[in-house]
Amino acid sequence: MPVMPEQPTDRAALRRANLAWVIRVLREQGGLSRAQLAVLSGLSKATVSTLVAELTTRRLVRSGGVAAGGQGRPGQIVELDTDGARGIGLEVHLDHLAATSVDTAGNVVADRQVPFDVLSAGVERTIDKLAEVAGKELGDVVGAYPAGITVSVPGLVDTGRGVVRLAPRLRWREVPLADGLAGRLGFPLDRISVDNDANLAATAEFEAGGMRGTADLVYVTGDFGIGAGVIAGGRLVRGSIGYAGEVGHMSMDPMGPQCSCGRRGCWETQVGLAALFHALAAPGDPVSDPHRSIEERMSLIRTRAEQGDQRTLGALHQIGAALGVGVSIVVNLLSPAVVVLGGYFAALPDWLIEPARIEVAARAVVAEAAAVRVVGSELGFTAARTGGALAALSRVFEDPTQVPERSEKTEAPA
Amino acid sequence: MPVMPEQPTDRAALRRANLAWVIRVLREQGGLSRAQLAVLSGLSKATVSTLVAELTTRRLVRSGGVAAGGQGRPGQIVELDTDGARGIGLEVHLDHLAATSVDTAGNVVADRQVPFDVLSAGVERTIDKLAEVAGKELGDVVGAYPAGITVSVPGLVDTGRGVVRLAPRLRWREVPLADGLAGRLGFPLDRISVDNDANLAATAEFEAGGMRGTADLVYVTGDFGIGAGVIAGGRLVRGSIGYAGEVGHMSMDPMGPQCSCGRRGCWETQVGLAALFHALAAPGDPVSDPHRSIEERMSLIRTRAEQGDQRTLGALHQIGAALGVGVSIVVNLLSPAVVVLGGYFAALPDWLIEPARIEVAARAVVAEAAAVRVVGSELGFTAARTGGALAALSRVFEDPTQVPERSEKTEAPA
DNA sequence: GACCGTTCCATCACGGGCTGAACAAAGGGT
DNA sequence: ACCCTTTGTTCAGCCCGTGATGGAACGGTC
Numbered sequence: 059m060p061v062m063p064e065q066p067t068d069r070a071a072l073r074r075a076n077l078a079w080v081i082r083v084l085r086e087q088g089g090l091s092r093a094q095l096a097v098l099s100g101l102s103k104a105t106v107s108t109l110v111a112e113l114t115t116r117r118l119v120r121s122g123g124v125a126a127g128g129q130g131r132p133g134q135i136v137e138l139d140t141d142g143a144r145g146i147g148l149e150v151h152l153d154h155l156a157a158t159s160v161d162t163a164g165n166v167v168a169d170r171q172v173p174f175d176v177l178s179a180g181v182e183r184t185i186d187k188l189a190e191v192a193g194k195e196l197g198d199v200v201g202a203y204p205a206g207i208t209v210s211v212p213g214l215v216d217t218g219r220g221v222v223r224l225a226p227r228l229r230w231r232e233v234p235l236a237d238g239l240a241g242r243l244g245f246p247l248d249r250i251s252v253d254n255d256a257n258l259a260a261t262a263e264f265e266a267g268g269m270r271g272t273a274d275l276v277y278v279t280g281d282f283g284i285g286a287g288v289i290a291g292g293r294l295v296r297g298s299i300g301y302a303g304e305v306g307h308m309s310m311d312p313m314g315p316q317c318s319c320g321r322r323g324c325w326e327t328q329v330g331l332a333a334l335f336h337a338l339a340a341p342g343d344p345v346s347d348p349h350r351s352i353e354e355r356m357s358l359i360r361t362r363a364e365q366g367d368q369r370t371l372g373a374l375h376q377i378g379a380a381l382g383v384g385v386s387i388v389v390n391l392l393s394p395a396v397v398v399l400g401g402y403f404a405a406l407p408d409w410l411i412e413p414a415r416i417e418v419a420a421r422a423v424v425a426e427a428a429a430v431r432v433v434g435s436e437l438g439f440t441a442a443r444t445g446g447a448l449a450a451l452s453r454v455f456e457d458p459t460q461v462p463e464r465s466e467k468t469e470a471p472a
Numbered sequence: 473m474p475v476m477p478e479q480p481t482d483r484a485a486l487r488r489a490n491l492a493w494v495i496r497v498l499r500e501q502g503g504l505s506r507a508q509l510a511v512l513s514g515l516s517k518a519t520v521s522t523l524v525a526e527l528t529t530r531r532l533v534r535s536g537g538v539a540a541g542g543q544g545r546p547g548q549i550v551e552l553d554t555d556g557a558r559g560i561g562l563e564v565h566l567d568h569l570a571a572t573s574v575d576t577a578g579n580v581v582a583d584r585q586v587p588f589d590v591l592s593a594g595v596e597r598t599i600d601k602l603a604e605v606a607g608k609e610l611g612d613v614v615g616a617y618p619a620g621i622t623v624s625v626p627g628l629v630d631t632g633r634g635v636v637r638l639a640p641r642l643r644w645r646e647v648p649l650a651d652g653l654a655g656r657l658g659f660p661l662d663r664i665s666v667d668n669d670a671n672l673a674a675t676a677e678f679e680a681g682g683m684r685g686t687a688d689l690v691y692v693t694g695d696f697g698i699g700a701g702v703i704a705g706g707r708l709v710r711g712s713i714g715y716a717g718e719v720g721h722m723s724m725d726p727m728g729p730q731c732s733c734g735r736r737g738c739w740e741t742q743v744g745l746a747a748l749f750h751a752l753a754a755p756g757d758p759v760s761d762p763h764r765s766i767e768e769r770m771s772l773i774r775t776r777a778e779q780g781d782q783r784t785l786g787a788l789h790q791i792g793a794a795l796g797v798g799v800s801i802v803v804n805l806l807s808p809a810v811v812v813l814g815g816y817f818a819a820l821p822d823w824l825i826e827p828a829r830i831e832v833a834a835r836a837v838v839a840e841a842a843a844v845r846v847v848g849s850e851l852g853f854t855a856a857r858t859g860g861a862l863a864a865l866s867r868v869f870e871d872p873t874q875v876p877e878r879s880e881k882t883e884a885p886a
Numbered sequence: 887g888a889c890c891g892t893t894c895c896a897t898c899a900c901g902g903g904c905t906g907a908a909c910a911a912a913g914g915g916t
Numbered sequence: 917a918c919c920c921t922t923t924g925t926t927c928a929g930c931c932c933g934t935g936a937t938g939g940a941a942c943g944g945t946c
Binding site: 482483506517520521539543544545547548590 | 890893894895897900903
Binding site for chain 1: 481482483485486489493515557610626637638685686687688698702705706707709711712713714715716717718719720721722723724725726727733736797800801802804805806807808809834835837838840843844
């Protein structure tokens with residue numbers, strides 16, 4: 059039985075939609091006067107005034123001075139009240155836990171990361187520690203409304219129930235993460251969600267950063283595993299069971315090297331971190347030393363590339379080209395405006411991304427499709443948790459009425 | 473500047489949304505009483521009654537007898553009035569033009585196909601003939617409201633302007649098809665649209681047929697070229713410039729055969745019709761004879777396969793497996809619930825689809841993803857124009873108020 | 887067959903939200 | 917100073933969904 063795509067609308071929903079519209083347009087266009095909002099929306103000035111008044115009592119917008127220039131009475135600017143609400147993103151990673159808060163303008167206002175060995179701690183103690191980190195982050199949200207918490211996990215997630223179905227790198231299976239956090243934090247379960255790291259990184263690029271508002275965008279994670287987050291038509295593509303974006307095992311070469319999954323020539327064997335280390339370092343080379351941090355090893359590689367080391371440059375070029383071949387498949391299938399390369403790809407942009415661009419351009423079906431932009435992520439390794447924070451905040455933009463009203467008395471009289 | 477995703481809502485939009493909801497739910501669930509509609513929608517019975525009354529004056533719903541069983545007063549069934557509106561789908565194909573009309577229940581009520589050589593006729597005379605065919609189809613729409621016309625074209629389309637950007641097989645480039653038809657037919661331009669054949673075939677499978685309502689669905693065309701139509705989350709994925717679905721030139725094997733695009737190992741070289749004919753027939757074999765129709769040649773192949781011809785069976789198995797490898801890439805990226813194989817794939821289902829299924833299942837990242845169903849299209853070669861008709865009709869489901877009101881006097885008194 | 891309970895549907899006064907016009911407010915131009 | 921322009925608020929009005937009420941239709945029961 060197909061699920062009904064949209065709910066029928068009553069008056070409250072009408073109001074919610076219009077409040078949400080005002081928030082969205084202010085977020086995208088910055089401060090505007092009521093009159094400008096009325097023109098943009100097609101609603102009457104009276105309606106806009108009441109909408110702004112209601113949003114003000116919920117501390118989602120505030121007065122932002124007067125508009126300069128022009129003749130006639132200057133408009134009073136309405137802008138986002140960035141102190142009104144916060145979204146919180148948490149991140150579970152193999153070797154650390156992290157938390158990030160964003161305000162309604164999309165600015166990161168707090169970020170903390172603690173080293174943590176998830177494998178040796180096990181599931182329960184990891185959730186304990188994650189709740190502790192989240193609790194501190196919630197403590198930093200002083201006057202603002204904590205809209206929600208979204209946890210980024212490198213694995214397959216049942217977003218409906220907040221359960222991590224399978225995260226091989228964490229050795230997690232069927233972990234009820236949202237429940238665990240809700241219980242430990244005393245935070246409402248329906249405002250806690252869990253999602254895949256690639257999906258959230260794509261969300262971050264879409265909602266904030268340089269690619270903001272790009273409705274068709276693909277984010278590719280670069281780690282030992284390769285994953286993708288797909289945004290099409292301004293919506294995250296999850297697939298029928300929420301497992302979209304599993305591009306690491308695309309078959310790229312039937313004669314290629316053996317993959318951990320048992321098959322040959324998966325994309326991961328060509329462009330994964332293991333492939334990078336294998337291609338540019340002999341055994342014993344510090345670059346291959348698993349005890350060093352990824353950042354440190356990236357820094358070593360960067361130094362060698364800058365010094366013109368031939369083996370390093372050759373390996374990077376080869377991996378960049380293979381990256382481009384895989385990206386071209388995604389591009390031809392989905393025709394995004396931008397492909398954002400994250401993880402280690404973004405750490406070595408000068409040597410990986412240009413070869414990838416060339417390959418993508420050469421494999422575009424038509425010239426226009428070659429106009430796709432292939433860029434490194436500006437958010438770097440914080441993309442996933444930033445995306446989580448933005449995703450948590452987005453519920454406010456969809457339904458501003460869930461934010462509690464405050465006493466209107468916030469300004470001192472003259 | 474990002475386009476504002478949704479418009480602000482005024483009261484008329486509220487009404488439209490609720491009218492549209494009633495139509496949609498009746499289309500998916502069949503006839504329902506007002507009371508059932510009220511429970512399903514959460515709206516009051518009073519509101520449902522007024523909605524039904526308004527839809528009745530527009531001849532989109534009608535009374536459908538009384539509900540049997542149960543105690544209390546039996547409900548009066550409200551059902552779609554299938555005579556109220558029609559969607560018209562046109563199809564431009566290399567060797568024929570065709571038209572199809574569907575009623576609001578999704579039934580095909582008229583279908584005509586005329587042989588036509590698009591290449592020798594040229595653009596203008598093709599549009600002339602297409603308008604003639606469309607005019608006859610419009611003539612069959614006697615009392616019903618013709619909601620719109622959508623033309624299926626095997627090529628890249630600017631759906632916003634109704635222009636065929638590039639259709640190599642038709643040798644068309646920058647053809648303003650919607651304008652041409654509107655002028656010749658005297659039909660309102662804003663109700664004529666043009667779309668890619670794979671997109672429309674995917675729409676047809678999504679809106680009608682056995683896969684109806686499957687929100688995540690991929691349709692793969694099987695012809696000389698290979699294309700895909702992608703539906704994700706119940707929405708057609710067009711990509712940033714409308715060129716999504718160009719899967720024919722996915723790089724499957726760096727050492728594979730030369731492709732017409734200049735590269736090696738494109739998927740098309742493995743599973744396109746040319747690959748099929750090459751694999752299972754020597755030169756001079758009637759199966760390779762380009763003067764015979766595709767249907768005739770498929771029939772020959774089917775006969776040989778049924779007789780157990782080893783070369784035929786081997787070739788089909790090999791192509792089916794290559795089909796599965798490509799499909800697995802799409803499945804891992806998008807995680808659809810169903811992949812529908814159309815074109816010639818659907819004409820040889822017993823020999824192509826089973827090997828494809830095996831390959832897809834073997835390449836699924838996790839067991840649940842292997843649950844994807846790989847099926848042949850039931851709509852066969854009419855999928856694209858049926859999808860066009862359904863797409864044209866869908867504007868009525870989105871905004872029922874565009875259908876003109878009629879005099880309420882339709883039933884004879886007792 | 888009369889009565890009752892149940893369910894369905896239409897009607898109507900009510901209320902919430904948007905609208906359009908009128909009006910006060912705040913600036914620039916002459 | 918005066919006028920013009922533009923902004924934002926106020927208010928009566930309208931539209932649409934709501935909840936209550938009551939008639940209608942049917943099964944069950946005595």
